[in-house]
Amino acid sequence: MRIRRTETAIRPCADTSGVEIELQYLYKSADAMMVPAELAGFALAESLSFEIVDSFWDTHDLELRRGGCSLRIRRQSNLPHPLLTWKGPSEWREDGARQREEVEVPIDHVPADAAEIVETLHRYRLWELVAPPVGRGDELELELEKIGELRNRRSSHLYVQGLHRLELAWDRITYPVGEPEARLEVEAKRQRAARFLGDVHAELLKLYGKKLVPAPHGKAKEMCRRLYPEIFP
Numbered sequence: 001m002r003i004r005r006t007e008t009a010i011r012p013c014a015d016t017s018g019v020e021i022e023l024q025y026l027y028k029s030a031d032a033m034m035v036p037a038e039l040a041g042f043a044l045a046e047s048l049s050f051e052i053v054d055s056f057w058d059t060h061d062l063e064l065r066r067g068g069c070s071l072r073i074r075r076q077s078n079l080p081h082p083l084l085t086w087k088g089p090s091e092w093r094e095d096g097a098r099q100r101e102e103v104e105v106p107i108d109h110v111p112a113d114a115a116e117i118v119e120t121l122h123r124y125r126l127w128e129l130v131a132p133p134v135g136r137g138d139e140l141e142l143e144l145e146k147i148g149e150l151r152n153r154r155s156s157h158l159y160v161q162g163l164h165r166l167e168l169a170w171d172r173i174t175y176p177v178g179e180p181e182a183r184l185e186v187e188a189k190r191q192r193a194a195r196f197l198g199d200v201h202a203e204l205l206k207l208y209g210k211k212l213v214p215a216p217h218g219k220a221k222e223m224c225r226r227l228y229p230e231i232f233p
Contacts, residue, residue: 021194023201024218027182029211033170035157036207039186040199042159042166050078052152055110056220057117059143062231064130068100070220071130071144073110073117081106086126087220103129114144148176148223165189166200173219178226183215184208 027033037044053075058064064071068089075082088101105124111117121127153172158165171183184204188194204212217225225232 021191021197022185022187023197023204024215025184025204025212026215027170027184027208027211028213029208031211033155033182033184034207035155035168035170039159039166039168040196040203042161042164042196044157045160046158047155048078048157049153049155050076052076052150052154054150054152054219056147056149056223057114057144058147060145062147062224062228065147065220065224066231069130071117072220073107075110079106081108082110083107084120084124084126086129088129101129117144148227150175150219150223152219161196163190164193164196166193166196171219175223175226181222183219184212 035044035047055073055075056065057071057073070085070087072085072087073082074085083104084107085102085104090100103126105126107120107124111120118127121130151174155170157168159168160166165188167185167187167189169185169187171181171185173181173183175181186197186200186204188197221232
């Protein structure tokens with residue numbers, strides 16, 4: 001389970017989603033990815049399918065990633081603008097959840113090089129988040145580069161129960177190297193819905209059994225482990 005806390009004060013163009021909590025699994029089966037009509041008392045209300053391309057930026061030595069952070073540009077086929085996303089270091093909670101800062105803003109185009117992405121970070125006041133984890137300032141501006149790209153075919157399914165909302169997503173991920181991967185994620189759209197995730201977890205295990213395995217880490221770290229085994233063995 002992962003908690004994502006958004007800093008809305010520096011998200012001038014993004015919606016204010018507050019605290020988000022997420023379950024992540026690997027799907028270890030060649031069987032079709034089934035979508036339940038109901039999930040822990042929630043009814044299926046809406047389904048969407050779209051393509052995602054995530055480009056990750058870091059220094060040559062992956063200082064951001066080694067600090068537990070990530071800097072990402074997302075192109076999503078059902079959205080009109082790319083999304084610039086910053087994720088800070090994660091913290092494990094006593095209940096086994098993972099908590100991290102995340103800031104996401106829509107931008108008008110995909111930056112072509114380090115100079116453009118740095119200018120964009122300054123424009124949206126995100127540079128103050130990127131520089132501290134590596135303990136460096138202006139010199140870091142010259143060292144950012146694209147370190148890898150993920151492609152994902154996602155089917156997203158919204159479940160409702162009164163005012164509560166959960167999103168279940170099947171991800172079919174293609175990494176730059178190695179075998180593709182299938183993941184299942186369930187996200188509470190509001191903090192109050194998080195109390196249902198324990199029931200969701202139990203029901204998913206009943207539905208899929210040994211086909212589901214808790215994900216040991218996120219997609220960005222998996223990409224880095226495949227591309228840079230000397231840094232992430």
